[in-house]
Amino acid sequence: MNIFDIIGPIMVGPSSSHTAGALQIGFIARLALKQTPAKAVIKFHGSFAQTYRGHGSDKAVVGGLLGYRTDNARIRTSLEDAADAGLSYSFLPVDIPDAHPNTIVIEASTAAGDSTTVVGISIGGGNVIIKSLDGIEIEYTGSLDMLVVVQADVPGVINNVSGLLASKGINIVNMRVFQSREEPGKALTIIETQDTLSDDLAISAQSLDNIITSVYLPKIG
Amino acid sequence: MNIDFSSVRQLIGAAEAENTAISAIVLRQSALDMGADEGAVLARMSHSLGVMKASVQEGLTPGLLSASGLTGDQASVLRQYVGSGKSLSGKLLGEALYASMAVMSSNACMGRIVAAPTAGSSGVIPGCFLAVAADRGMSDDVLVRGLLHAAGIGMVIAKNATIAGAVGGCQAECGSAAAMTASAIVEMMGGTPGMCGHAAAHALKSLMGLVCDPVAGLVEEPCVTRNAAASSIAIISADMALAGITSIIPIDEVIAAMYEVGQALPEALRETALGGIAATPTARRIENALFGGSV
Numbered sequence: 001m002n003i004f005d006i007i008g009p010i011m012v013g014p015s016s017s018h019t020a021g022a023l024q025i026g027f028i029a030r031l032a033l034k035q036t037p038a039k040a041v042i043k044f045h046g047s048f049a050q051t052y053r054g055h056g057s058d059k060a061v062v063g064g065l066l067g068y069r070t071d072n073a074r075i076r077t078s079l080e081d082a083a084d085a086g087l088s089y090s091f092l093p094v095d096i097p098d099a100h101p102n103t104i105v106i107e108a109s110t111a112a113g114d115s116t117t118v119v120g121i122s123i124g125g126g127n128v129i130i131k132s133l134d135g136i137e138i139e140y141t142g143s144l145d146m147l148v149v150v151q152a153d154v155p156g157v158i159n160n161v162s163g164l165l166a167s168k169g170i171n172i173v174n175m176r177v178f179q180s181r182e183e184p185g186k187a188l189t190i191i192e193t194q195d196t197l198s199d200d201l202a203i204s205a206q207s208l209d210n211i212i213t214s215v216y217l218p219k220i221g
Numbered sequence: 222m223n224i225d226f227s228s229v230r231q232l233i234g235a236a237e238a239e240n241t242a243i244s245a246i247v248l249r250q251s252a253l254d255m256g257a258d259e260g261a262v263l264a265r266m267s268h269s270l271g272v273m274k275a276s277v278q279e280g281l282t283p284g285l286l287s288a289s290g291l292t293g294d295q296a297s298v299l300r301q302y303v304g305s306g307k308s309l310s311g312k313l314l315g316e317a318l319y320a321s322m323a324v325m326s327s328n329a330c331m332g333r334i335v336a337a338p339t340a341g342s343s344g345v346i347p348g349c350f351l352a353v354a355a356d357r358g359m360s361d362d363v364l365v366r367g368l369l370h371a372a373g374i375g376m377v378i379a380k381n382a383t384i385a386g387a388v389g390g391c392q393a394e395c396g397s398a399a400a401m402t403a404s405a406i407v408e409m410m411g412g413t414p415g416m417c418g419h420a421a422a423h424a425l426k427s428l429m430g431l432v433c434d435p436v437a438g439l440v441e442e443p444c445v446t447r448n449a450a451a452s453s454i455a456i457i458s459a460d461m462a463l464a465g466i467t468s469i470i471p472i473d474e475v476i477a478a479m480y481e482v483g484q485a486l487p488e489a490l491r492e493t494a495l496g497g498i499a500a501t502p503t504a505r506r507i508e509n510a511l512f513g514g515s516v
Contacts, residue, residue, distance in 0.1 A: 001376065001379060002251060002254060002255055002376075002378075003247065003251045003262075003369065003372035003373065003375075003376065004265065004266075004269075004372075005379075006337075006338045006371075006372045006376055006379060006384075006401075006446035007266065007269055007335060007336075007337050007338070007368050007371065007372045007375070008269060008336060008337075009336055010269065010272050010333060010334070010335050010336075011333070011334065011335075011336055011340060012331050012332070012333055012334075012437065013327070013328030013329060013330075013331055013332060013334055013340050013343075013440065014328050014331065014340060014440035014441070015339075015340050015440050016336040016338075016339040016340040016341065016342075016343075017339065017342065017385050017387060018227050018492075020336065020340065024376055039290050046488075047387040047491070047492050047493050050438060050495060051435075051437075051438025051492070051493065051494050052438075053438070053512055054289075054437050054438030054439045054473075054494065054511075054512070055438060055439070055440065056331065065263075071333055073331075073333070075331065075333050077271070094484060096282070101387045101388065101491065101493075102385070102387050102388075103486065113317075122341060122387075123383075123385060123388075123389075124338075124379070124383060124384045124385025124386075124388065124393075125336055125338050125339050125379070125384050125385070126336055126339075126340075135352075147258045167329075198512075201225070
């Protein structure tokens with residue numbers, strides 16, 4: 001968080017948490033998918049379930065999925081624009097036990113069958129936290145580049161991943177390693193950097209021993 | 222001294238120790254944290270000030286109407302009344318009120334605004350700043366530094382409490398905006414850093430407990446007029462502090478109390494459109510007319 005998260009963002013109204021924040025969560029789902037989805041199921045929980053039409057959260061999420069930023073005047077017409085972009089969408093009010101009051105779940109997929117599920121919360125002032133990506137707890141805010149690595153829970157894997165980053169001259173700001181609760185034998189490494197990472201780097205990581213998959217999420221401005 | 226925005230006391234202490242303004246402390250630390258030079262931070266904030274001014278102008282368009290039809294031209298109606306010289310509020314406060322409402326009208330019409338700290342409370346800072354600047358002949362440079370100051374206070378509130386209505390009610394949005402504004406205006410008027418803290422405390426205490434209850438979930442009723450009300454509290458709080466009236470409860474304790482109060486508010490009063498003004502018979506009729514019974 002910096003002063004421009006407080007005096008800012010510059011945005012199209014009416015609500016920073018329910019319009020700008022909702023757009024950001026859609027935008028991040030698009031980043032995770034690497035392209036405009038062909039289909040998106042958007043689930044609104046808590047305050048969003050009650051008020052998403054009134055705040056234009058529906059237009060905002062779809063705008064984000066189309067790649068719009070929070071100050072784009074076309075947010076007003078995003079539902080019409082989606083048809084031109086080949087995106088079909090549906091909205092579903094849901095009740096998720098113990099979820100943050102401003103939670104949005106997006107299940108997005110491409111025509112080729114790639115899919116992603118993003119769970120995001122809008123914490124006010126247009127700021128968001130992505131709680132999970134495809135079931136992985138990531139706590140991504142968009143303030144730093146992030147590399148998510150899913151690996152076999154065996155010795156030496158972290159060394160290989162950090163070695164890869166070191167070989168590219170990349171400095172790590174934060175690193176979290178933990179065993180998967182859902183899938184025994186799997187572990188997760190979440191790395192955040194000030195330096196710019198790339199999809200190529202995620203692909204290189206994926207080719208290391210004992211790595212199951214790796215995803216790159218860039219910092220968003 | 223590294224500033225982590227953990228308390229207002231920290232900002233006041235640093236400004237006093239260096240015999241400088243809180244805005245100077247915020248500017249230096251922000252430039253460091255963002256890896257930018259101070260000139261770049263000032264330039265970016267100056268751009269935000271420009272967007273604020275444009276949003277006031279857009280919101281003063283006569284005949285403006287939001288998509289819901291609920292709000293739009295109140296700011297221009299109020300400006301005309303203030304201009305007639307009959308208003309009880311007088312020129313400075315009158316202008317602060319209509320300029321604050323103008324930003325909110327622009328926002329309701331899906332226009333471009335600067336969240337400050339949120340869209341639902343975006344009228345308070347620009348409305349008060351522009352009115353005070355017009356009355357006292359302050360330059361844009363003073364306003365930009367005022368925005369830095371306000372942002373610093375907002376950082377502390379966001380770190381120790383919340384600025385989201387869905388978490389803490391309207392006190393977290395309009396209350397925070399009023400506290401940020403009051404504190405910044407005191408500095409712009411030449412008050413001491415200590416007075417700034419008292420102004421912020423007076424303002425936040427005055428809006429403590431304010432619920433977030435927008436009709437049909439739209440950031441319009443009561444948000445447009447409520448921003449004007451928060452602006453009036455910001456200005457009187459600044460005046461009280463400048464006169465030397467201290468807050469018996471320090472600002473950092475007021476911020477903590479605001480968060481506690483927010484947690485104690487039922488969900489119906491935290492931006493869900495299920496309680497308060499949003500649950501009145503008239504509000505329900507409006508909601509039915511707009512969304513066919515389901516919001």
